[in-house]
Amino acid sequence: MQPARQAANEGSPAPSPATGARSLYDALWKANDAPDDALRLRAAEFIERWRKEMRQQPCDLPNSPDGLAAWQQAQLEATGGAYQDYLAARKAGAPRRYFGSRSHALYFLRAVAPTKLVDGAWLYGLLPGITNPHFNDLIVTYVEELGDGDPDKNHVLLYRRLIDALGIVDWAEQDDETYVQGALQLALAACTESLVPEVIGFNLGYEQLPLHLLITAYELDELGIDPTYFTLHVTVDNAAGGHAQRALRAAVENMPALADDGAFWERVADGYRLSNAGFGTTDAIAAFDGHRELLRVLGGRAAEGSMAHSDYCRIEGRTVNQWLADPEAIDGFVAALERKGWLQRNSDPAQSRFWKLLQGEAASMFGVFGDYELQVIYDWLRGDAAADGAAFVRGSAPTAAAPVPPRAFRHVRRAAAAKPALGLAALADAEVELDADVLALRHVLETGDTALQGATLRRLLGPALHWGPAGLEATRHVSRVLHAA
Ligand SMILES: [Fe+2]
Structure with missing residues (x-):
């Protein structure tokens, strides 16, 4: 199949080996x-x-x-x-x-x-x-x-x-x-x-x-x-x-x-x-480029955003909807927002009107972006200062969100271990099994049909299933058999 496709594309650059x-x-x-x-x-x-x-x-x-x-x-x-x-x-x-x-x-x-x-x-x-x-x-x-x-x-x-x-x-x-x-x-x-x-x-x-x-x-x-x-x-x-x-x-x-x-x-x-x-x-x-990632993040929401703004919002003569309707224009939109002071680079994000739309008490765009995307915007606004690695603080008023350099994870974990918090496991009831595949697996293991058991275990240990509850239970079973052998 490959040579036929190459012949059809003769004259154009060879397709990347990553294609497909x-x-x-x-x-x-x-x-x-x-x-x-x-x-x-x-x-x-x-x-x-x-x-x-x-x-x-x-x-x-x-x-x-x-x-x-x-x-x-x-x-x-x-x-x-x-x-x-x-x-x-x-x-x-x-x-x-x-x-x-x-x-x-x-x-x-x-x-x-x-x-x-x-x-x-x-x-x-x-x-x-x-x-x-x-x-x-x-x-x-x-x-x-x-x-x-x-x-x-x-x-x-x-x-x-x-x-x-x-x-x-x-x-x-x-x-x-x-x-x-x-x-x-x-x-x-x-x-x-x-x-x-x-x-x-x-x-x-x-x-x-x-x-x-x-x-x-x-x-x-x-x-x-x-x-x-x-x-x-x-x-x-x-x-x-x-x-x-x-x-x-x-x-x-x-x-x-x-x-x-x-x-x-x-x-x-x-x-x-x-x-x-x-x-x-x-x-x-x-491959990381903070500006390019910002454009991707904003561009990714452009289609939804272009429907969500009223025509009263105008930036440099174009409505926000007009800016967002054209994915190619996102870079220009960011530049226009910068010129108008909506985005102020190399400063505390709390200074930027755009950030106040995302975070804080009157944030009309609260929830539009996920945590990763907000961090991209936050670091882009902070510019060189983002080298301190501070995380944005979710949902806080912008004025309270002064950047705090991170604590090493091992210190955070040590402090957490000293004062155990309620985990999800404490909320769960081990007596109740709701997962259909776990119930089916237990049923199969109770039968004497070893061929069915083998096929079931092999399926549950597959890449798409092994990390779910039935996959984990099947893996524990296989692990016991393997180590007993
Ligand atoms: Fe691994």
């Missing part, structure tokens, strides 16, 4: 454990497109599994050394390296959400091979990605809670680039039967401890943002006994004794390269 990533991601997620043949074919084509793309990149993997232990040790030492240098620089007064402001950090969390919300998925397709001892380390890794069924340790659920708490609600509205990595993970799960070496190589790349994970966790904490999702990966990915070590062992143990091991290793290397494909952490951090 979002729709593939959505389709695979929805299909969960049962993608049909057409969808599997699309997934396989996507992987092949990226295999070709990534073969143009250098690969630092050793030529055979014999070199893996030394390779991993050297990587760990390099990462450890670079992190120590980072900490020393920060101690000596260097600014944050990654996040210039709170909205920058939230932008990053939004940009990588499509990847994080399918965390672990590349290993899902190995579940049918659960009895093969060569896959044991990989299966254990998958079940640990799912937190062994503990909702506080399931990586996907942790990430969902994190972005919900931060008011990042529209993460799905992003372009194909941000979906490449997640689409590859889901595609590997859908095609595992024919791509075991690639899955092993992908896992090898994904489970190494990168410098950016350490710095991200450090700077999120500093900004008062819960870094648990990231710190958890520092501990579970550690080389001594964690996922990195398991990844290495799996690569060694799965080398074939009868088939061509050189060709197998080539494919492991392809999978390794795929773990670096698409829009990664450092790309997401580098």
Whole structure:
């Protein structure tokens, strides 16, 4: 199919290899454990497109599994050394390296959400091979990605809670680039039967401890943002006994004794390269542009806004409705609002009439924007001062919202632990089960039909379901069986 499309487009620039990533991601997620043949074919084509793309990149993997232990040790030492240098620089007064402001950090969390919300998925397709001892380390890794069924340790659920708490609600509205990595993970799960070496190589790349994970966790904490999702990966990915070590062992143990091991290793290397494909952490951090994000945030509400204003509101001769009706004009609208004093950059947001429409007692636009979007506007107004990382204070009168630099998250958590607050768990009644899938799962587990039980558990451990109550209960079941084996 690919060559035909290229022929049709002859003369025009080649399509980006990311094209279609979002729709593939959505389709695979929805299909969960049962993608049909057409969808599997699309997934396989996507992987092949990226295999070709990534073969143009250098690969630092050793030529055979014999070199893996030394390779991993050297990587760990390099990462450890670079992190120590980072900490020393920060101690000596260097600014944050990654996040210039709170909205920058939230932008990053939004940009990588499509990847994080399918965390672990590349290993899902190995579940049918659960009895093969060569896959044991990989299966254990998958079940640990799912937190062994503990909702506080399931990586996907942790990430969902994190972005919900931060008011990042529209993460799905992003372009194909941000979906490449997640689409590859889901595609590997859908095609595992024919791509075991690639899955092993992908896992090898994904489970190494990168410098950016350490710095991200450090700077999120500093900004008062819960870094648990990231710190958890520092501990579970550690080389001594964690996922990195398991990844290495799996690569060694799965080398074939009868088939061509050189060709197998080539494919492991392809999978390794795929773990670096698409829009990664450092790309997401580098892509932030506060002004562009402000325009996106305002433009995103333009369609609703163009219906909501009366024609009495005029800015430089055009009604607000006329400004908002033209998405291309948002930049000009912002400039006009600045000239008229509605937006005053590099000053306390309380000075801006526009901010008073969003926050405070007489805020006529209160509730139009979510927390993340408000933070983007707030930081844009504060300009360089936003480097202090202050969060806007929700719902307060503008005059009371003087910026307060954040407290490190670990201090906030320590203070909270000293004075336990009422949590959601205290409100719940453990005797009452309302979830239809949990009830169905319990029913299936009571039957003697082991084939049905297996299929039900495999479905519930799929990327779309494992983080929900039935998925977590199914995972606890599988985890018990796995560790009893
Ligand atoms: Fe994870």
